[in-house]
Amino acid sequence: MYKFLLCTRYLKTRYIALACIISMTLGVATMIVVNSVMAGFTTQMRDRIRGILADVVIETNSYDGADNADLHMALAKQAAGEYFAGMTATVEVYGMLSFEYAGQWITRPITLIGINPEEKAKVGPLVDYLENTTGDIASWNLPVDVMKYRTAMVERQRLLIEDFEDDPESLPLEPPPFDGIEQTSAELEAPPEFGPATTEESTGDAKAENPFLGHKVETAEPVDPAAPLDGRLFIGIGLVSFPYEDQQTGEIKTNMMVRPGDDVKISTVSRGRPPEPIHFPATIVDTFKSGMSEYDSSRVYCNLEYLQKARGMIAPSGERAITSVQIKLKDYDNAPEVVKRLQAVFPPGRYTVRTWEQKQGPLLAAVDVESAILNVLLFLIIAVAGFGILAIFFMIVVEKTRDIGILKSLGASSGGVMSIFLSYGLALGIVGSSVGVGVGLLFVKYINVIEGWLTIITGHKVFDERIYYFPEIPTAVSPAMVFWVALGAITVAVLASILPARRAARLNPVEALRFE
């Protein structure tokens, strides 16, 4: 009883000890904030990666791919079909993207992925990342706004050409304003349905000479000049835009170099030995922003049939070749089992079967290592606080020498005296870490408000969207993490009080009482 009474009295009266737990409070709060933010980043990143990739991917080791998509899918289904929630065949190949901006041609390396949007929707939420597409499933038809823009652009070009033909001298020196969407909205027409039938004609040779307009002119039937090309793309936002800071407002804005509705050129290689370079023009249907800058600045989705055709992956029999099969699982926990089974069917020499985590292994491992190191470093703060407690406890034991003697003369055992100081340490640890948990959780909750204040006070952006790709700081508080951090801090406090407590317990009561 006296232990608790004294320990609470000490807690109330020794402010110096409270001062030493401030560093413990700060350590705990920092650990909670840093872990929550890192967990937030990681969760967001994993969500994004997983949204772009599928749970399990079977890839051919060669870009030539493997014949007969249906056979591969059937084999995969046979091996582990009971775990599958969805499956789609894709073609993945490296390539180049070229587009004209500010009077020059800009070329970017890309990963070109042929997909079927309806099928892709079964393995990952691609449509969520598309910026202009609304609805549940992405499609290769141009969204309404994009179509308006394209119609306006084509109309303007036509007018320009007509003007030029009528009177070349009257060509305006200044180009007309860029966003002329309102001008010609009346001309809006429904975009023609994409279908393999039209692709036959559209890949004519004429296209190579005049890729932007050529094949439309060449088509025999009268065709809407604003109709999109047969090659359609979802293009990573990072490939065709750059962020800049508005000089007046300081806001971060994104400048689009090309927009959905514009046409760009894609270069890649054909199937076969040696790979021949191939080029085709394509219309950007939409841009996507997954939030993973690596993907947003390298990935371009193309319509699968068109890409297969362009690369010569369609056999005369109509069999289509593919380079990868993306699989979504019902329960991701089964991934190792699925990978094992699929590896048995698709031998490692020709295929690689991996989960998305394995595919992104180095990145995820780097994040894990980073947070482990941060945790070690931050825990050192708490350890330092532990030494503070150790030092201050020694002082308190010296100061309380007489009281210890009194307690012993009243019959308190050495163990009892020791437990006064141990429970004092425990109490300090509990107070320190619970205040720390409170401060940390509040900080995490209002982190974006705090970031806003800091931005106002310091005058420059603390959390720069250009770098982090998030509109605000993502956080995820894990109760287990909070628990372990708090427990760790309390343990440090108790450990730090063991030595002083032992010293107090071993104090000779006569020595303690002798001096006044």
Place this chain on the structure above:
Amino acid sequence: MTETIHMPQSHISTLALEKSYRKGEHGVPVLRGVEIDVRKGEFLSIVGQSGSGKSTLLHLMGLLDSPDIGEIRLEGERIDDLPAKTRDELRNRVFGFIFQFYHLLPELNLIENVLSPLMIRYSTLEYWKRRKELKDLAGDLIEKVGLSHRIKHKPSELSGGEMQRAAIARALISNPEILLADEPTGNLDAETGQEIIDLLANLNEQQHLTIIMVTHDNAIAEQADRTVRLLEGRIEKLGEAA
């Protein structure tokens, strides 16, 4: 046979007690074979100059320290070699201490200080169950020493005499058999000191409490039943008080 009849019952006794303290490399002998026999209900005072070892003797008898050589016996049973736990128990139940500097715990108020031996004796749960009864007991004792109006005061708010009376109440609450008083009046003026001695004498008379008091003041010492003089670590002279 006659000896046993006349021999009053021994309450606490020491047998050839020796104790030295280490100072640097040399042991400084403090007690060199002290033999005292205190009868039940006796009020014994030990006098001696500073450094004569009287406080050490008291500490040894109260099991706050252990002798180098010799024995301490409580009702004929040797107690100085008991395990630590039992000695703690004896200090709590058999002995009551009063010190020159009162030695109240500064963080606790008067009643908490008085209750502290009971807090030590009982487990938290048991103390909690009996807290009402124990508090009443403490209240009675505080009333007896005349401090009822100071019950919630911290030691720093009490005068020396009040603190010493509080210390006596604390020593009495565990209902001890032997009261060990180390210069109980040493820090008080003569009048207040006399009040304390009267209080002790009263306890000795009414409750037949065995009291062993250490003092350097002969006038105080003479008020005890018997006085023993300690000189250079030995009992020099036994004197019966009037």
